[in-house]
Amino acid sequence: METKHKKKELTVDQKIKRRNFISFGIFAVLSGAAYEGWQWLYHSPAEEQGVTAGAHKPLRRALNKTELFFRNFFSNNHLVKTYPKERAAKNVRHNSDIGSGGTPNLDNYMLQVKRLSGEVLNISMDQIRALPKTEIVYDFKCVEGWDQIQYWGGLKFIDFIEHFNLAGDTRAAYVGLTTPDKGYYVGLDMPSAVHPQTILAYEMNGKPVPANHGAPVRLIIPVKYGIKNLKRIGSINFSNKRPPDYWAERGYDYYSGL
Amino acid sequence: MKRIKEKHSLLMRWTHWVNFPILTVMIWSGMLIYWANDEYSLSIFGATIFNFFPDGFYTALNIPHRLAEGMAFHFLFMWIFAINGLVYVLYTLISGAWRELLPNRHSFKEAWLVLLHDLHIRKMAPPQKKYNAAQRIAYTAIIVMGFGSLITGLAIYKPVQFYYLTWLCGGYHTARIIHFILTIGYVLFFLVHVIQVILAGWNNFRSVISGFEIVNDKPKPATQSTPAKDGN
Numbered sequence: 001m002e003t004k005h006k007k008k009e010l011t012v013d014q015k016i017k018r019r020n021f022i023s024f025g026i027f028a029v030l031s032g033a034a035y036e037g038w039q040w041l042y043h044s045p046a047e048e049q050g051v052t053a054g055a056h057k058p059l060r061r062a063l064n065k066t067e068l069f070f071r072n073f074f075s076n077n078h079l080v081k082t083y084p085k086e087r088a089a090k091n092v093r094h095n096s097d098i099g100s101g102g103t104p105n106l107d108n109y110m111l112q113v114k115r116l117s118g119e120v121l122n123i124s125m126d127q128i129r130a131l132p133k134t135e136i137v138y139d140f141k142c143v144e145g146w147d148q149i150q151y152w153g154g155l156k157f158i159d160f161i162e163h164f165n166l167a168g169d170t171r172a173a174y175v176g177l178t179t180p181d182k183g184y185y186v187g188l189d190m191p192s193a194v195h196p197q198t199i200l201a202y203e204m205n206g207k208p209v210p211a212n213h214g215a216p217v218r219l220i221i222p223v224k225y226g227i228k229n230l231k232r233i234g235s236i237n238f239s240n241k242r243p244p245d246y247w248a249e250r251g252y253d254y255y256s257g258l
Numbered sequence: 259m260k261r262i263k264e265k266h267s268l269l270m271r272w273t274h275w276v277n278f279p280i281l282t283v284m285i286w287s288g289m290l291i292y293w294a295n296d297e298y299s300l301s302i303f304g305a306t307i308f309n310f311f312p313d314g315f316y317t318a319l320n321i322p323h324r325l326a327e328g329m330a331f332h333f334l335f336m337w338i339f340a341i342n343g344l345v346y347v348l349y350t351l352i353s354g355a356w357r358e359l360l361p362n363r364h365s366f367k368e369a370w371l372v373l374l375h376d377l378h379i380r381k382m383a384p385p386q387k388k389y390n391a392a393q394r395i396a397y398t399a400i401i402v403m404g405f406g407s408l409i410t411g412l413a414i415y416k417p418v419q420f421y422y423l424t425w426l427c428g429g430y431h432t433a434r435i436i437h438f439i440l441t442i443g444y445v446l447f448f449l450v451h452v453i454q455v456i457l458a459g460w461n462n463f464r465s466v467i468s469g470f471e472i473v474n475d476k477p478k479p480a481t482q483s484t485p486a487k488d489g490n
Contacts, residue, residue, distance in 0.1 A: 012260050012261060012262065013260070015262060016262060016470075016472060019262075019468050019469075019470065020464065020468050022468075023467050023468035023469065024467060024468065027275070027467050030275075034279055038279070038283075054326065055326065055327070055330050056327075056330065058334075059327075059330035059331065059334055060330070062330070062333065062334040062337075063330055063333060063334075066333050066334075066337075070416060070419070073416065073419040073420070074419055075419070078418055078419050078421060079418070079421075080417075080418050080421075081421065139430060141417070141430070142295075143294075143325070143329075144294035144295045144325065145291065145292065145294050145295030145297075145434070146295045146297075147430060147431075222418065223418050247326075250326060251326030251327060251330065252326045252329070253329065253330075253333070257416070257418075257419075258416060258417050258418045258419070
């Protein structure tokens with residue numbers, strides 16, 4: 001009580017000094033904290049090797065949280081824009097041969113489907129080709145930043161599911177696809193997999209898919225970046241856990257949805 | 259008489275200084291992404307005069323082969339960039355600070371006079387309130403640009419789910435180009451901004467940290483007071 005009314009009012013210069021001291025002090029402390037925070041993040045440890053790998057731990061957490069947020073906007077009614085066939089590229093860009101190098105033996109090529117029950121189906125290309133064909137001409141987008149209008153034809157994944165009575169398996173949260181040599185593999189969230197524009201493509205520009213583009217059948221999933229469009233499907237499986245994913249093991253976002 | 263004059267509110271200072279490092283990280287991580295498909299160049303009459311970016315630039319900044327890392331940083335800091343910008347805009351709207359920031363019908367003519375004055379071609383600057391006409395235009399433009407980065411960014415990020423944004427931006431390619439040009443715009447803004455801050459001097463700079471300016475009132479001004487010195 002006593003000290004209070006003994007205090008004199010500060011002069012303008014004293015006020016200036018005091019306010020400068022406080023604000024610059026706080027500014028310096030916060031700048032230092034921001035710098036330390038950045039140093040911590042930049043040098044934060046890599047995540048443990050699992051379904052995903054190769055990213056800083058906190059950044060992977062952020063990618064996964066961001067996925068959850070943006071999945072709220074996903075809808076089967078949101079379709080990728082389509083183009084007339086004339087717009088499709090004649091020279092379809094080829095970026096990678098991982099898992100799909102060389103020429104496969106197309107005789108008796110079998111697509112393996114591993115069901116949740118453990119049952120394994122072997123589906124021939126003739127069985128797939130016998131079903132109604134769906135064509136799509138759309139802008140294929142690569143995570144690198146390039147894109148190209150491409151023309152693909154094949155069996156809609158959702159038609160495939162229904163024809164082979166796999167609807168029960170779509171209760172699972174994920175679909176995994178693997179090349180025959182197991183060199184490349186992707187995991188897809190179920191909503192994206194059963195999106196009406198997801199196709200098991202066996203034609204490119206109206207002709208059978210060439211070897212380097214994933215003959216005899218590959219995945220075309222326009223709601224994802226190119227990295228999820230696995231070439232040469234060897235087997236398909238269903239899972240409630242995230243299936244292994246080639247690029248997610250190399251620092252990329254698991255979801256990679258568009 | 260020396261006197262303290264309040265200038266920038268705490269929230270304006272806060273969002274300003276948060277934005278600076280966040281935008282730096284966004285530009286840097288954006289370059290890590292852009293490198294993977296660095297297709298833009300500047301050309302006049304078909305002759306390329308500048309490639310974005312030269313190899314030396316990339317190596318000096320250690321940019322090559324870091325796409326995944328760049329995306330991971332970009333998609334974390336985008337949240338802070340967006341939220342910080344939103345807080346600032348909401349604040350200016352609610353507090354009424356927008357009145358001092360938005361250009362009015364005189365601003366475009368006056369901004370020219372401000373420019374001539376700053377280039378020492380004209381002696382007198384037009385009268386102003388907190389911000390001069392050129393500042394009003396610049397500080398409003400930078401917010402519009404920030405909003406543009408957000409929208410074009412979303413248009414590239416989710417072109418299927420946010421197809422209407424992609425359409426609004428003129429398609430995927432145009433959205434990516436606008437996103438890139440806006441970034442170049444920030445760098446140019448930053449350069450001019452820093453030069454102006456240096457020229458405006460300490461009193462002005464301090465006000466963005468401590469919030470106040472020191473005004474020396476002349477005893478009994480005979481006529482109308484002269485306009486305040488340009489602040490930045």
